Amino acid sequence: MSQEQQELFEESFDSTGKASGGRDLRSVFEIPLPERVRPTSLEEFVGQSHLLGEGKPLRRLLEAGQVPNSILYGPPGTGKTTLVRVMANVTKRKLLEINAVTAKVSQLREIVDLAKGIKRSTGHSAMVFIDEIYHFNKQQQNVLLPAVERGDLILVGTTTENPYFEINKTLLSRAIVFELKPLTAEDLERILRRAIYDKKKGLGMFDLNVSDELISFIAQTAGGDARQALLRLEAVVLASVAVGKEKIALEDARQLAPKSLQRYDRAADQHYDVISAFIKSMRGSDPDAAVYWLARMLAGGEDVRFIARRMLIFASEDVGLADPFALVLAEAAAGAVDHVGLPEGRIILSQCAIYLACAEKSNSAYRAIDLALEELDKGNVQEVPLHLKSHGEGYVYPHDDPRHWVPQKYMNSSKRFYFPGNQGHERIIVERLQGLWKRFSQKDDVDRG
The missing domain is CATH 1.10.8.60 (Helicase, Ruva Protein; domain 3)
Known part of the structure; x- marks a missing residue:
């Protein structure tokens, strides 16, 4: 840096805040850089090409001077507020701003009245920008509904939370949701x-x-x-x-x-998206992806007990009888992590995730119980066979037979719920069942789904 530049910088932070030429550079730096360089036109706006690229519907609307009632949904720093202001600039509409966190019903009514006045005097609806709109309660949203329906104003809200979960359905039905990506x-x-x-x-x-x-x-x-x-x-x-x-x-x-x-919020969409990616990576037998998503959760501060519980479920739902040891390992990992805690617990979780990802897979146990419950939902509630009742007669004790099995009825009406796969340990299960019950010898019933 030259001497002149150094002096310029030093002057920008002196006691008066005045630089040569009278420019108050200190006041310039009191405004954060993101605010100073915020784009004001579609040409300056960077990113979100799926919304604002040439020929995209939102861009065409804006260039035609139209702004739909809309909710801009996306993570912080993706340009939601900037886009709202660009929308107002491009369409040359008056922009009225309010923050849902601090707004009172009386302030909302004032903005609605102001918007009505602007439309009467100019013939064009003003844009009412509500930042973090998901904070609005039902009463606040009801203040807006009549004005939105009549076109007295154009509502544009922004939110980092999923609007389909967080915003009143009656208000959401009157707006288009535009999702902004990182x-x-x-x-x-x-x-x-x-x-x-x-x-x-x-x-x-x-x-x-x-x-x-x-x-x-x-x-x-x-x-x-x-x-x-x-x-x-x-x-x-x-x-x-x-x-x-x-x-x-x-x-x-x-x-x-x-x-x-790290983009991760245990109370927001990332929580569900990342755990979904974790489960699907293990189901797809990709240990590298599984460990990556595990790391994302750990770096984001996810509850290790939650991660361990999901792996316990996965061990039965997706690995199941193809590798019965998976559930044993998952249970041991859950107990060990609870006992050890972090940071060492990350190693235990990693070991379990890799094992589950690499294990042979079967969802037959998951499908079996759901099929049985579905049968009950249909009204097929069978009576317990007499010989199986606690004081019934005629029951044959299987261990009295050298095979430790005897042919006898365990349901009044036989019905298939368990369709074993042909992976891992279930191959052994299939062979045994085919030697015991005719219904398991039908090849079409093996590995269904």
């Missing part, structure tokens, strides 16, 4: 480079040499969150400029934020 590393690199070279709103005033490796590192570790990526960049730049560095390298970013941002 930004790709390539998207984030574009955003970071623009911020670095923007002399008016970004960090271009410092004329720094920022390595490609640093930009890539921040983009890769920001978890698809543009806000997080820009905050990390700004912190690294200001920390480096403060000591007179002209070039900012990868190590500067690593020292400031060595860990990747």
Whole structure:
């Protein structure tokens, strides 16, 4: 950094906050970089091509001056608030903003009345932007419904929580849900480079040499969150400029934020999505994927007992009788993790997850009990055969026979529920059952599903 640039930076943080030329640079840096470089047009907006790419319906609507009542749903830092403001700019509509966390019913009524006045005077509906709309209770949502139905305003809400679970169905039925995805590393690199070279709103005033490796590192570790990526960049730049560095390298970013941002919330969609990926990876016999999703849950602070319980269920539902030891191992792992805790418990969970992923699979036990319950739902409730009742007569004790088995009826009406697979230990089970019962000798009934 040149002497002039160093002085410029130092002046931006002096006691008066005034730099040469009267510019208050300190006040500039009091506004976070993500807010300063927020896009204002569709051309500047980065990412969400599935919504805003050329020819996509939402883009066509906006370019035609139309904004539908909508809910923008997605993780933090994906551009929800930015998109709302771009929508208002592109369609040249008045934007009224309110936060659902702090909004009162009286404030909502005031905004609805203001929106009605704007429509009367201009002929165009104003956009009412409600951030974190899922916080609204039923009474608050009812204030909006009549105005939304009449077109007195255009409702645009944003939420990080799944709107299909968190938002009143009557309000949701009057809006289109647009889902925003985490930004790709390539998207984030574009955003970071623009911020670095923007002399008016970004960090271009410092004329720094920022390595490609640093930009890539921040983009890769920001978890698809543009806000997080820009905050990390700004912190690294200001920390480096403060000591007179002209070039900012990868190590500067690593020292400031060595860990990747983890997108995982035990109370939100990630909880269900990641555990689903974990289960499906084990079911698909992919130990690498299973361990990765296990790591995601552990890094996100998931309850290890919850993970252990799901593996216990999996051991019977998906491995089952193809490998009966799987349930024994899962039970042992659950007890061991509860006893040991973290961080060592991660090794036990990993061992169990890998074993379950690699084990031969059968869901015959799962299907058998569901078929039996389905039979009862149909009303097929059989009477217990007389010889099986506690004080009945005629029961033959199997162990009195050298084969430890005797042919006798155990249901009044014979019905198949268990259809063994041909994997692992179940091959042995099939052979034994075929030697005992004719119904298991029918090949079409083996390994059904």
